[in-house]
Amino acid sequence: MLTVLIGAILNILLDPIFIFALDMGVKGAALATVISQGISALWVLRFLTGKKALLRLRLAAMRPALEYLKEILALGMSGFVMYISTSIVQIVCNISLARYGGDLYIGVMTVLNSIREIVYTPLTGLTNGAQPVIGYNYGAKEYARVKQSIRMMTVACRAFTLAAWAVVLLFPHRFIRLFNSEDLMLEAGVPAMHIYFFGLFMAAFQFSGQFTFVALGRSKEAIFFSTLRKLLIVVPLTLILPIVGNLDANGVFLAEPISNFISGEACYATMYFVVWKRMLSKQEV
Incomplete structure (x- = not known):
């Protein structure tokens, strides 16, 4: 839930900044979406490699089965x-x-x-x-x-x-x-x-x-x-x-x-x- 909220709230905050304040229009909306999703993805990656994860992601385990x-x-x-x-x-x-x-x-x-x-x-x-x-x-x-x-x-x-x-x-x-x-x-x-x-x-x-x-x-x-x-x-x-x-x-x-x-x-x-x-x-x- 926190993962979704991070992306959604960032998108809501960045949209008016890029669209209106920076006068980027539709390009600004697209950029806001990409940035918010990217930060959300980084948060997920940090969680999955951190101490709170039950099973941590490790490069050694990244072998396709x-x-x-x-x-x-x-x-x-x-x-x-x-x-x-x-x-x-x-x-x-x-x-x-x-x-x-x-x-x-x-x-x-x-x-x-x-x-x-x-x-x-x-x-x-x-x-x-x-x-x-x-x-x-x-x-x-x-x-x-x-x-x-x-x-x-x-x-x-x-x-x-x-x-x-x-x-x-x-x-x-x-x-x-x-x-x-x-x-x-x-x-x-x-x-x-x-x-x-x-x-x-x-x-x-x-x-x-x-x-x-x-x-x-x-x-x-x-x-x-x-x-x-x-x-x-x-x-x-x-x-x-x-x-x-x-x-x-x-x-x-x-x-x-x-x-x-x-x-x-x-x-x-x-x-x-x-x-x-x-x-x-x-x-x-």
């Missing part, structure tokens, strides 16, 4: 696919919106993506926090606790997404005004927000199912569902829906809730039958 690298890469690949597919989706969305809505709707999508990241951050925290609990108890053959952990994670994620969905739909103006208060942005952004976040509550199943796969070392399923939601559902829908029924820009925003419903249900159902019913039930017997 292929068997561990393969496992680490396999488990980390789902997160990598998730982030890179999000970038690809944003590129495709901007291209489609430039054609069917113009710069105004590209700005709307930027605001919606920022709001989505605010909402998804607690979900990521919940699921990341549950992973070691699930993995540890599975390794200890405490399969009842694994089920309990999955159940609690799902309930927590579902409750949060339902609450977030209600807040976002009831107070869209306030969220948009955090980023832009122009009348045109509000006029275009409010209906777009209602469409884009309609399937938000289904994201709980995507997160719960996918991170359960990661916690249990089932990297293939985790990678598949990362790819399914973004690259196999959102990207094609983003290109197809705008020309269906003259939806135009609304078709681009509609791709997100549809993907949440399809991929969320598919991911959690697969987790339930593969992990809950097959792996855990058989182990309990």
Whole structure:
């Protein structure tokens, strides 16, 4: 937590200095980010080589072990696919919106993506926090606790997404005004927000199912569902829906809730039958 706070607070302090005081504009924002992340990284390195670390980093131990690298890469690949597919989706969305809505709707999508990241951050925290609990108890053959952990994670994620969905739909103006208060942005952004976040509550199943796969070392399923939601559902829908029924820009925003419903249900159902019913039930017997 301190590692994250160091980078975040430094970034907040350096942004106005570089952007306004030194009149560097966007370059100043970029420089502030690089400096703050660099200092945060140095603090982590100092901690991991200091006396407080349980296992210190030592040059003598920096020997690559292929068997561990393969496992680490396999488990980390789902997160990598998730982030890179999000970038690809944003590129495709901007291209489609430039054609069917113009710069105004590209700005709307930027605001919606920022709001989505605010909402998804607690979900990521919940699921990341549950992973070691699930993995540890599975390794200890405490399969009842694994089920309990999955159940609690799902309930927590579902409750949060339902609450977030209600807040976002009831107070869209306030969220948009955090980023832009122009009348045109509000006029275009409010209906777009209602469409884009309609399937938000289904994201709980995507997160719960996918991170359960990661916690249990089932990297293939985790990678598949990362790819399914973004690259196999959102990207094609983003290109197809705008020309269906003259939806135009609304078709681009509609791709997100549809993907949440399809991929969320598919991911959690697969987790339930593969992990809950097959792996855990058989182990309990």
